[in-house]
Amino acid sequence: MHLTGNYAVAWAVKLSRVKVVSAYPITPQTTIVEKISEFVESGMMDAKIVRVESEHSALATVFGAASSGVRAFTATSSHGLMYMYEMVWWSAGARVPIVMAIVTRTIGAPWNIWSDHSDFMSQRDTGWLMMFAEHNQEVLDSVIQLFRISEDPRVYLPGMIALDAFILSHTTEPVDIPDQSLVDSFLPGRRQPYTFKSGDPITMGNLPSNPRDNMRMRWDVHKSLVAAKKVITEVDREWSKLTGRSYGGLIECYMCSDAKYFIIGAGAWVGDMREAVDMLRSEGYEVGLIKLRFVRPFPVEELAEVMRGGKGAIVFDRSVSAGSAGPLYLDTVAHLGALNVEVPVKNVIAGIAGVDVTYNDIAGVVRSFIEEIESKGVVSNYVEWYFR
Amino acid sequence: MSEISHILPLSKPKEGISRTGTWRLKKPVIDHSKCVKCMMCWLHCPESTIDVVESSDKFVEVNYDFCKGCGVCANVCPVKAISMVPEG
Numbered sequence: 001m002h003l004t005g006n007y008a009v010a011w012a013v014k015l016s017r018v019k020v021v022s023a024y025p026i027t028p029q030t031t032i033v034e035k036i037s038e039f040v041e042s043g044m045m046d047a048k049i050v051r052v053e054s055e056h057s058a059l060a061t062v063f064g065a066a067s068s069g070v071r072a073f074t075a076t077s078s079h080g081l082m083y084m085y086e087m088v089w090w091s092a093g094a095r096v097p098i099v100m101a102i103v104t105r106t107i108g109a110p111w112n113i114w115s116d117h118s119d120f121m122s123q124r125d126t127g128w129l130m131m132f133a134e135h136n137q138e139v140l141d142s143v144i145q146l147f148r149i150s151e152d153p154r155v156y157l158p159g160m161i162a163l164d165a166f167i168l169s170h171t172t173e174p175v176d177i178p179d180q181s182l183v184d185s186f187l188p189g190r191r192q193p194y195t196f197k198s199g200d201p202i203t204m205g206n207l208p209s210n211p212r213d214n215m216r217m218r219w220d221v222h223k224s225l226v227a228a229k230k231v232i233t234e235v236d237r238e239w240s241k242l243t244g245r246s247y248g249g250l251i252e253c254y255m256c257s258d259a260k261y262f263i264i265g266a267g268a269w270v271g272d273m274r275e276a277v278d279m280l281r282s283e284g285y286e287v288g289l290i291k292l293r294f295v296r297p298f299p300v301e302e303l304a305e306v307m308r309g310g311k312g313a314i315v316f317d318r319s320v321s322a323g324s325a326g327p328l329y330l331d332t333v334a335h336l337g338a339l340n341v342e343v344p345v346k347n348v349i350a351g352i353a354g355v356d357v358t359y360n361d362i363a364g365v366v367r368s369f370i371e372e373i374e375s376k377g378v379v380s381n382y383v384e385w386y387f388r
Numbered sequence: 389m390s391e392i393s394h395i396l397p398l399s400k401p402k403e404g405i406s407r408t409g410t411w412r413l414k415k416p417v418i419d420h421s422k423c424v425k426c427m428m429c430w431l432h433c434p435e436s437t438i439d440v441v442e443s444s445d446k447f448v449e450v451n452y453d454f455c456k457g458c459g460v461c462a463n464v465c466p467v468k469a470i471s472m473v474p475e476g
Contacts, residue, residue, distance in 0.1 A: 093397060094396075094397060095394055095396055095397075153392045156392075156394055193394055193396055194396065194398060201401050202398050202399070202400060202401075203398065203399045203401055204397055204398055205397050206397070208397070214397075216395045217395045217396070220394050220395040
């Protein structure tokens with residue numbers, strides 16, 4: 001079938017047998033929940049849609065529903081996600097499995113509906129599983145996988161998936177929709193660490209008698225995210241057995257085996273990076289691409305293994321921690337340094353506020369980077385803002 | 389796969405240790421002969437200090453260890469079976 005990214009999300013939610021959906025409309029997310037409403041209204045999906053007055057309430061509703069034992073889903077973008085921020089922390093701290101789709105959109109001021117990753121990347125300290133999709137098939141497959149990962153007893157954390165505004169959300173691509181029976185065999189019944197039931201009162205989130213317990217809870221969130229790496233790899237392998245589609249788990253490498261230079265990126269523009277690699281390879285550059293599929297947990301060892309022995313890498317960030325550098329770059333260099341992978345890494349901040357970036361732009365940046373390293377041995381401008 | 393144990397922010401509710409009944413200026417006294425068992429007092433008590441006991445001589449009773457004497461129960465009782473009596 002031909003689906004937009006948003007409809008691919010809706011189909012995945014339906015196939016995952018989600019029982020409660022709550023969301024507040026915001027461009028470019030709206031058509032996800034519109035499609036789900038259509039499924040529910042026409043009797044194709046057995047779920048309850050809860051209309052709310054804000055995104056804060058949307059996530060609170062989904063969090064409450066999930067706490068009482070059902071699969072629950074929400075979706076938002078940009079300012080909606082900002083409004084949700086408090087509940088994003090609460091649902092991770094409470095260890096309640098939830099899946100949320102973020103159709104990435106830049107944040108004001110000024111008002112702007114186009115894609116960058118500022119909204120999504122601003123959630124990176126919350127304790128959620130965080131993944132990017134490159135195309136609409138990966139969107140559909142990943143939403144289903146995310147329910148499975150999120151509900152794994154080794155993880156028990158909520159997960160969010162980023163799909164780029166319009167580039168994926170409103171662009172139609174051929175997407176294979178798996179059979180319900182296939183998804184049922186892949187997704188076991190709902191699992192979660194505790195369930196609110198009448199007659200068995202428990203309190204979640206009460207003041208801890210000792211803050212040391214609280215610190216250990218936060219440590220447990222971190223440990224579980226690290227433990228999720230194994231789960232993510234297993235889930236990717238199992239999905240691949242069922243459908244023939246694998247995305248490499250945490251990272252996917254393209255033309256990396258003999259590469260000396262690496263392009264690192266996440267999201268829809270990874271597709272353009274593939275084109276850039278092909279173009280540069282045809283010109284004789286030994287370039288490979290590392291697609292970051294998950295950014296939380298951050299694939300530290302996986303990156304180090306691929307990059308060890310390389311001559312240089314560029315991390316493309318579609319968001320920026322203003323006053324420092326791009327968040328993907330910061331994570332990459334911090335961990336590579338600690339693991340003694342001594343590869344010069346440059347950060348290119350591009351595509352902010354929805355500025356279009358083509359494979360020609362990417363290839364051009366990589367070409368000058370390689371030429372600078374080969375001729376001078378150093379990177380002069382290691383955090384570059386790329387304006388078109 | 390063995391069940392993994394996580395450190396969760398959960399607690400089991402139990403009766404409070406702070407006896408808020410000492411705050412009371414007036415206490416609700418129920419005339420059980422007037423009570424129509426509507427449970428309005430039980431429903432409205434902001435501190436859940438009214439228990440449904442369903443014994444032979446009374447349907448509800450007030451837990452005076454925690455009742456703060458706000459008077460909501462007396463106010464909502466449709467048959468005026470609850471009076472607020474000054475504490476001695």
